[in-house]
Amino acid sequence: MEPEDLFDLIPAYALGALDADEKRRFEAWLREHPNAQSMLDDYRQVADHLVVMASPRPAPPHLQDDLRARLAADRGAKRPAALPKPDISPGRTLRLHRRWRRLALLAAAVVLLVVVGLVLIRPASAPGEDPAEAYARIAAVDDAGWYDVVPGDVTDTVTGDLVSSPDGDEAVIRVAQLPPIEQNQTFQLWLVDDSGSRVSGGLFRPGTDDATYIRVPLDQPLDNYQAFGVSLEPEGGSPMPDAPSGPRVFLVPLSS
Incomplete structure (x- = not known):
């Protein structure tokens, strides 16, 4: 050489x-x-x-x-x-x-x-800006989008909303009164696109404050999704790569 x-x-x-x-x-x-x-x-x-x-x-x-x-x-x-x-x-x-x-x-x-x-599982809350701060920043915009959280099968006490940026390239979920979970359990976020296909948005556990903030890892504009949902899964997440194995905790429908 x-x-x-x-x-x-x-x-x-x-x-x-x-x-x-x-x-x-x-x-x-x-x-x-x-x-x-x-x-x-x-x-x-x-x-x-x-x-x-x-x-x-x-x-x-x-x-x-x-x-x-x-x-x-x-x-x-x-x-x-x-x-x-x-x-x-x-x-x-x-x-x-x-x-x-x-x-x-x-x-x-x-x-x-x-x-x-080559990332295998994207985190539900990406490092960098705190999800709660991202929620407040997007919510302060006049023409931000708002969507309600609908309780699922685990409990009917879950409340919250999703706020999205006007161009639909950012979204954060704020949810309160999540059900308690065991150490060997976790919550898993799912993104459902227009075709009905699901992709994991990452795993998370309840926050220590009154509300939990979850950044949605969007691969495409918000209009290309039907809904976002969260399921209760065993530690490590659903054994199926494209579907939940546990009950639905809540859903955020994006269309009526």
Whole structure:
């Protein structure tokens, strides 16, 4: 592997995308080039700031193998027959730094999209803005949408509502007087689309305050859903991926 190729591997190393042989060669070369180590530190800071707000599952191994094969083929196609001795002067180092910093940002963004796409179960209340604060923010908008909570089969005391943003891309449920549950039980949110298909919106337990706030993880505008419902499930959620196994706790119908 040529020294110039090793410079090119700095962003991939920062993202942990090298195989064992590439990593060994790169680390041996890195010890002899302090300027490259400084660049690597910058890329690691970029990667550290791209925080994924969900619990990811590993990508299938064939995706990594395919990516490495494509990169190797691309490098092989573009490499000239003979390469001049690389210039690692401060001026060239700065130019490479700027060039690869942009590429590292792009690569990290791709990694972020892949990880988000591989999430198994989305949390009902996404990290970041507190669901209660999101509810208050959306509710303060004049043309926000409002929908009532309808009690289900477990108890008739459940009350609450759902508020949605005017464009239908955000929705939060506020519910009170949920029934008590055992330690080995949980509530599971379900999103029902226009075709009647259900998808899990995540698991949650009753809040410690008078009301529980649940952010609805919308994949499409609110108008594309029939209803949202919550079922009482065993710990870990319904054993069926697309249907509840327990009784309905409440429903939020979106149309009359």
